[in-house]
Amino acid sequence: MNKTELHALLEKQQSAFKKSPPNIKTRLDSLKTLSDIVEQNKDKLIDAVYKDFGVRAREETLFLEIFPLQDEIRHAMKNLRSWAKRRHVQGAWFLLPSSAYYQYQPLGSVGIMGAWNYQILLTLSPLVDAIAAGNHAILKPSEIAPESAEVIKKLINSNFPEEYIHCVTGDAELAKDFSSTPFDHLFFTGSTKIGKLVMAAAAPNLTPVTLELGGKSPAVIHNSYSVKLAAKRIMAGKLFNCGQTCVATDYVIMPNAMNREFENEARKLLENFYPDISENEQYSRIINSGHFERLNSLLKDAQEKGARIVELSDINLDKPKLMTPKLVFNVSDEMELMQEEIFGPVLPVVNLETIEEAVEYVNERPKPLALYYFDNKKSRINWLLRNTLSGGVTINDTLYHLAQHNLPFGGVGASGMGHYHGFDGFKTFSKKRAVMYQKNFAVSDYLHPPFTDLKKRLINILGRITKV
Incomplete structure (x- = not known):
């Protein structure tokens, strides 16, 4: 796939999203579909990973990729309705009788760039969060592990409509084009060196990025x-x-x-x-x-x-x-x-x-x-x-903070920016949208120009009340 085709695919997804953003039922159905195809094809995925490395234990791929992915899907399906609920907050007293709340809304069509070392988990785990948040998505697995990349591509593209979720594969040139595509959000997992290039490529489009990098832990x-x-x-x-x-x-x-x-x-x-x-x-x-x-x-x-x-x-x-x-x-x-x-x-x-x-x-x-x-x-x-x-800490062990669904995973500084897993992944692929609802009668109506003596006194009183 070349750059022109990639941009056309993104426009197709963005157009489909604008017409009908995925509702909660669609998201849950999609997560179930993802879980089913991983379960039904886990042997194909495991064999592909083995071929990529030359030798890797079946049990290692099950324990470190398949099981965590399936458990993450289960966790998202269990909690999705709660995550997506509108949340009321206390309003500012001087704007009474207004009410205020926020709600999480999907961003649109997002790009996800996977990593070769755990191709299944690091490509599909961010997809779980993107689906849960209500987005459309385009995936780009790592070309360094081509066997698993092609299996993922076949499974995704044969089970989801192109305008909803689609997977593309290709070399480093495609990865470069992918980074510069104007997604509504770009998620990258890989090295700090490549992360800098991804961020630079995304910058002209003002594409927000999540960088899951590495470093010396x-x-x-x-x-x-x-x-x-x-x-x-x-x-x-x-x-x-x-x-x-x-x-x-x-x-x-x-x-x-x-x-x-x-x-x-x-x-x-x-x-x-x-x-x-x-x-x-x-x-x-x-x-x-x-x-x-x-x-x-x-x-x-x-x-x-x-x-x-x-x-x-x-x-x-x-x-x-x-x-x-x-x-x-x-x-x-x-x-x-x-x-x-x-x-x-x-x-x-x-x-x-x-x-x-x-x-x-x-x-x-x-x-x-x-x-x-x-x-x-x-x-x-x-x-x-x-x-x-x-980015994270484990006391008296190693690695396993990564598997805690209710903890965010992500780096800081040179090791990355942004988080995913569980609710934090849902938030990463969402806009936390602020909403204020004002009533027909409002105190703020009396603070408009012209600033009469009465209004000046009222503003002075507000200033004294709000002072710490």
């Missing part, structure tokens, strides 16, 4: 916390999808005295999680050779600059796109792997002795998408929360 371990438990939960989250997760731990901060135990526990856990890792069908591959080479380049740069790289597996065979997990000690800011998001099974360790040093280190860098802290003392936990800022 740290895990901080207090010296009082169990190294064994922290290592287990950090490594479990890190090794899902071979580290190719936007909220995976990007580096660990802990006191130097923990290094040896953390390394030993990580090694034991790897053997437990992924025995015979080179032949293990539950350990994912890197998405393509370009990303594989990028990761090796990061490791080479770190080693040349003095890092100690610890191979956690006993097997390190030269297989296409197979990268075994590694810890990296003695890191410094000059190393490339400490300057960009790693997005792979490589975990640097930064040795700092106190929580104050750890917080200072995190705050000197771009705000992360996620922050993980391992500690059981509430006063220290609360202090860390007050003195840091990140």
Whole structure:
């Protein structure tokens, strides 16, 4: 699809929306249809993801993509009528006897750009929110995972009218055209680098954007916390999808005295999680050779600059796109792997002795998408929360704040802008529209020109009453 065809599709959707915006019943029916086609075709989706990566466990795709998507649809259907209700608010007293309320209304036709690392979830989850809010939508899955992109396209386009929901696929040139299309809202998931280009492309149209990006999400371990438990939960989250997760731990901060135990526990856990890792069908591959080479380049740069790289597996065979997990000690800011998001099974360790040093280190860098802290003392936990800022936080675990439907998900600063999931996703794709209803008799009628002495006194009285 070229730029002209894309614009024609958008105009078709916007025209259809203006004639008949989806009502609550239509939205609920559409969500049910989406749920049904995902359930009926989950094997096709899982197989497509496997082909994109070369190896990825069926259970991982079910647990991390299919199940969360279906649960999100269920949550939206359960709560949609409540979310869409008109909400009355207390009116300003000097505008009595008026009443005031707000209601959420759909924006129109929105664009959604998915991400390759979790193509199913990160393309269709924003669609759930867009449908719930009453919008029409055009989807653009990532071209880096072409097999899953084509399955999603076939399922969407064979079950929804083109003027309502449609999916397009194509290369980076189409992605560029998609970003510059004048949608009523544009939703992008991907890297910070590409996010900047998307925002720049959307700016001439004044298209509002939601950017779900990434960054370097740290895990901080207090010296009082169990190294064994922290290592287990950090490594479990890190090794899902071979580290190719936007909220995976990007580096660990802990006191130097923990290094040896953390390394030993990580090694034991790897053997437990992924025995015979080179032949293990539950350990994912890197998405393509370009990303594989990028990761090796990061490791080479770190080693040349003095890092100690610890191979956690006993097997390190030269297989296409197979990268075994590694810890990296003695890191410094000059190393490339400490300057960009790693997005792979490589975990640097930064040795700092106190929580104050750890917080200072995190705050000197771009705000992360996620922050993980391992500690059981509430006063220290609360202090860390007050003195840091990140997209989201999980205490004593990793990743799972992402799965809380009643919590917003989104970054801050370099890790993104805007939120989705649950009610926050519904709001993202809606206009919170203010409405004031004035009665036939109103105090404000007596405040119009000409400003007589009586009106001047009345305005002076209002000024004194409203003064703090």
